[in-house]
Amino acid sequence: xxxxxxxxxxPFSTTDGKxxxxxxxxxxxxxxxxxxxxxxxxxxxxxxxxxxxxxxTKNNLDEVDELIGGQARYSxxxxxxxxxxxxxxxxxxxxxxxxxxxxxxVLYVWNQLNPExxxxxxxxxxxxxxxxxxxCSYLEPEKAAVYKKEVGIDNNMDVEDAEVFDMEQRFxxxxxxxxxxxxxxxxxxxxxxxxxxxCSLEHPELIATGTLPPENPIFHLVxxxxxxxxCIDCGLCEDxxxxxxPLRLLYRKVNATVEDEFGxxxxxxxxxSPFNLLGDEVTLEPKPL
Amino acid sequence: MDYKIIPSVCSYCGTGCGVxxxxxxxxxxxxxPMKTHPVNEGKLCIKGWNLHEHVVSDKRLTxxxxxxxxxxxxxxxDEAIQTAAEKLKGIVSAHGPDSVGVLASAKITNEENYxxxxxxxxxxxxxxxxxxxxx
Ligand code: SF4
Ligand code: SF4
Ligand code: SF4
Numbered sequence: 564x565x566x567x568x569x570x571x572x573x574p575f576s577t578t579d580g581k582x583x584x585x586x587x588x589x590x591x592x593x594x595x596x597x598x599x600x601x602x603x604x605x606x607x608x609x610x611x612x613x614x615x616x617x618x619x620t621k622n623n624l625d626e627v628d629e630l631i632g633g634q635a636r637y638s639x640x641x642x643x644x645x646x647x648x649x650x651x652x653x654x655x656x657x658x659x660x661x662x663x664x665x666x667x668x669v670l671y672v673w674n675q676l677n678p679e680x681x682x683x684x685x686x687x688x689x690x691x692x693x694x695x696x697x698x699c700s701y702l703e704p705e706k707a708a709v710y711k712k713e714v715g716i717d718n719n720m721d722v723e724d725a726e727v728f729d730m731e732q733r734f735x736x737x738x739x740x741x742x743x744x745x746x747x748x749x750x751x752x753x754x755x756x757x758x759x760x761x762c763s764l765e766h767p768e769l770i771a772t773g774t775l776p777p778e779n780p781i782f783h784l785v786x787x788x789x790x791x792x793x794c795i796d797c798g799l800c801e802d803x804x805x806x807x808x809p810l811r812l813l814y815r816k817v818n819a820t821v822e823d824e825f826g827x828x829x830x831x832x833x834x835x836s837p838f839n840l841l842g843d844e845v846t847l848e849p850k851p852l
Numbered sequence: 853m854d855y856k857i858i859p860s861v862c863s864y865c866g867t868g869c870g871v872x873x874x875x876x877x878x879x880x881x882x883x884x885p886m887k888t889h890p891v892n893e894g895k896l897c898i899k900g901w902n903l904h905e906h907v908v909s910d911k912r913l914t915x916x917x918x919x920x921x922x923x924x925x926x927x928x929x930d931e932a933i934q935t936a937a938e939k940l941k942g943i944v945s946a947h948g949p950d951s952v953g954v955l956a957s958a959k960i961t962n963e964e965n966y967x968x969x970x971x972x973x974x975x976x977x978x979x980x981x982x983x984x985x986x987x
Contacts, residue, residue: 603853615859635888746898747896802895803894805897
């Protein structure tokens with residue numbers, strides 16, 4: 564635990580090539596708040612010995628001296644989305660790692676946040692299919708235990724590794740993983756790009772209710788399909804899953820298909836998504852009856 | 853504009869997962885798992901994820917209720933405690949102290965739980981004490 568704690572307190576470096584220290588980041592944030600460039604900054608602060616998400620505003624400007632880039636990742640952009648839903652004009656500053664930035668891009672595409680109201684300070688991190696350089700040791704995956712290797716899917720596998728199993732094996736192994744699900748909805752609740760008002764996972768006509776594990780594999784496949792062109796491979800869902808289902812791998816497979824079919828690399832830019840059928844305005848005429 | 857993240861502990865069961873409450877302008881809006889908490893390491897069950905809902909729920913009771921003529925009616929604390937005490941006394945004198953059982957709770961503090969069992973043993977006079985979250 565102590566070793567881990569040390570890691571969370573490590574200083575950060577920014578991705579824009581400029582050498583940076585905690586102090587310069589703090590100065591930047593103070594300047595933005597002072598000059599009303601932002602109304603609130605979302606970063607981290609040590610609270611009761613834990614690096615926790617923290618809001619910095621004019622009212623607690625002194626606290627910016629305690630702003631850290633602690634390596635316990637939370638989806639600050641999801642918090643920002645919820646604030647912006649209440650107060651659309653609010654200007655928000657965010658500390659972003661690569662995954663947060665990818666999530667922001669998706670949130671811009673889907674009109675959940677307005678890029679004109681968002682300022683970011685970038686931190687280095689996160690090994691991922693989409694961005695290979697990495698120094699976020701927090702994400703170093705745990706080794707799969709013997710039983711899981713024998714009957715399930717090792718969370719550290721790549722899509723290609725997982726496809727070595729023949730179809731029957733593959734189905735059995737994934738069903739073993741899905742059978743552990745306790746339907747906590749943690750994967751959805753923590754996901755920065757899950758923002759639908761009505762979630763299909765809770766729709767009784769799509770997925771049977773009242774049993775654990777949930778109706779499988781449909782529960783997991785519905786979520787997987789919905790992550791096509793949405794999931795930015797941050798791994799927060801897998802982190803939050805109490806039963807260690809290799810969710811990230813599943814969604815990587817879905818997004819590999821999206822990339823093959825549409826040439827769309829989710830989260831790498833804020834241009835239109837092939838799945839966003841509607842423009843700003845609905846132009847479809849209802850058909851005459 | 854006032855936003856806060858408040859660390860706390862889930863009160864639904866004896867596990868004691870670390871949670872973060874998200875408070876916007878004084879209103880509790882969300883619960884997140886605390887990622888560095890040694891008990892749950894960033895994971896929660898469905899109850900923990902929805903902790904804030906029982907605080908802000910419309911269904912939450914804001915005053916004691918007493919059932920009169922088959923219907924619950926608003927009451928003051930004095931009335932409610934008086935009624936409970938009288939009924940308990942009546943039951944104990946008619947059927948003996950072991951006709952009463954006391955369930956303690958995961959939602960109250962250690963000290964309150966101590967008082968609860970003390971109440972069962974010393975006031976009612978029974979050893980029928982258990983806990984709702986004996987998982
Ligand atoms: S990795 Fe999981 S939490 Fe992250 S965007 Fe994809 S589905 Fe959401
Ligand atoms: S986080 Fe894991 S256990 Fe919870 S609903 Fe998602 S897959 Fe199931
Ligand atoms: S109810 Fe769930 S979230 Fe709360 S302490 Fe128990 S296991 Fe943890």
